[in-house]
Amino acid sequence: MKTCPTCDSAEFKTLIRFDSAHFQYCTECAVISIDHHTDYTKQGCTAKLPDYATEIIDSLQAGFNELIVEVGCNDGALLSMMKDRRYTNLLGIDPSQRCGKISTGVTIENIYLDQRSAGRILKKHGSASVVICRHVVEHATDPNEFLRAISTILKPDGMLILETPNSDGILRELRCHELWKQHRHLFNVRNLTRLVEKHGFSLSRHTIRSTTTENIILWAKLFRCPETSLCESFESRWKAYRSKLLNLSESWKRPVVCIGAGHPQEDFVRYTGLSVDIFIDDDIKKVGKSLLGKPIINTDMLTKPGTILRTAFGYPDWMDEVCGAFPGVEVVNVYKGVE
Ligand SMILES: [Zn+2]
Numbered sequence: 261m262k263t264c265p266t267c268d269s270a271e272f273k274t275l276i277r278f279d280s281a282h283f284q285y286c287t288e289c290a291v292i293s294i295d296h297h298t299d300y301t302k303q304g305c306t307a308k309l310p311d312y313a314t315e316i317i318d319s320l321q322a323g324f325n326e327l328i329v330e331v332g333c334n335d336g337a338l339l340s341m342m343k344d345r346r347y348t349n350l351l352g353i354d355p356s357q358r359c360g361k362i363s364t365g366v367t368i369e370n371i372y373l374d375q376r377s378a379g380r381i382l383k384k385h386g387s388a389s390v391v392i393c394r395h396v397v398e399h400a401t402d403p404n405e406f407l408r409a410i411s412t413i414l415k416p417d418g419m420l421i422l423e424t425p426n427s428d429g430i431l432r433e434l435r436c437h438e439l440w441k442q443h444r445h446l447f448n449v450r451n452l453t454r455l456v457e458k459h460g461f462s463l464s465r466h467t468i469r470s471t472t473t474e475n476i477i478l479w480a481k482l483f484r485c486p487e488t489s490l491c492e493s494f495e496s497r498w499k500a501y502r503s504k505l506l507n508l509s510e511s512w513k514r515p516v517v518c519i520g521a522g523h524p525q526e527d528f529v530r531y532t533g534l535s536v537d538i539f540i541d542d543d544i545k546k547v548g549k550s551l552l553g554k555p556i557i558n559t560d561m562l563t564k565p566g567t568i569l570r571t572a573f574g575y576p577d578w579m580d581e582v583c584g585a586f587p588g589v590e591v592v593n594v595y596k597g598v599e
Contacts, residue, residue, distance in 0.1 A: 265403040266291050266451045266458070281441055289454060292427050292439075292446040298399070300355040300372070309337050310471045316392065316421060317342055319479065325349050326389035329381075329413060331373050332396030335359055339366040351385055378409035387415045394423040395475075398443040407459040416484040420461055421477065424452065429474030438473055449476055456480045501598050502532055509534055513566030513590060519579055520572040521546050521556040528571055528594070536569065538562070540582065565589050 263270050269288035276283050285292050316338070322328055324346050330339055333352030336359070342350055343366060352359075352368035359368060371377045391410050400406040410420060427446035430438045439446075447455065453463050461480035469475050509516070515537035518525050522541070529536055529552055539556045541547065547558045559582055567590045570579045583591045 266455045289451040296441040303356040322389040328390045329388040331393040378412035392421045423477045426474045426476045516567045517565045
């Protein structure tokens with residue numbers, strides 16, 4: 261089922277039909293779309309830079325050595341201008357084979373930008389401080405995939421400069437000649453902002469500038485949610501921590517004593533896979549029973565620990581008391597040194 265790339269609605273109405281071209285609009289957010297396929301690998305490079313190209317370069321907030329990528333760079337004219345302005349770390353991406361052959365002294369990768377190629381670009385060139393993308397997003401079959409790919413090659417706080425025709429201008433002035441089949445989606449400021457925000461960008465500013473069309477240029481900063489990045493790294497960090505702890509445990513003297521015999525201790529021992537010998541707990545309902553097949557005793561019954569694990573999470577005073585009663589015994593602060 262066809263859905264709107266911006267708002268995910270499946271409700272479309274006909275905007276207009278010109279012969280076989282059926283332009284539709286999303287009834288929820290007004291994105292205009294048409295189903296059409298174009299092979300851009302054979303396209304020529306005829307783009308002419310607008311007068312405001314220098315303003316785009318002036319707006320770059322990047323050091324001269326930081327990576328700046330232009331997606332849909334054509335023959336690299338804008339990149340060449342940047343090179344003349346002392347930017348040294350420039351990369352163009354364009355699927356057109358002809359563009360790749362034109363020498364501008366700037367590296368051009370002849371590819372479609374998608375999630376897969378973005379991973380390769382990232383590996384080969386590192387992450388970009390700025391991605392410039394002029395008049396490409398409207399050609400993308402899947403604008404969401406395209407923006408995901410852009411966010412992949414950008415640094416966590418990188419800037420996207422995105423330019424695309426303004427659909428409001430086309431509709432307002434009945435500019436039917438701008439309803440071009442190659443433009444799979446046409447956006448206005450509102451739904452374009454909504455689209456980039458879906459991909460973790462926050463809008464810094466936008467402007468409307470005219471060439472042969474009325475264009476939106478927006479500057480949006482990528483903001484990767486720190487909570488998400490913690491989620492993404494959790495499993496690998498946990499595995500590294502667990503393996504470190506298990507290695508350390510091989511040198512621990514027996515018996516290994518866990519402080520506490522509740523569910524946090526049970527889960528901790530199960531998840532880490534540590535081999536412990538005794539649980540101590542002062543809750544009389546637990547004493548005399550067992551946990552994970554090991555005896556539960558109270559503090560007074562503990563006579564000769566080999567190693568004490570500080571596992572009474574949230575009860576530092578009790579742990580200090582237990583550990584203090586056995587000077588010289590190795591005490592392990594289990595979460596110490598977590599990276
Ligand atoms: Zn929509």
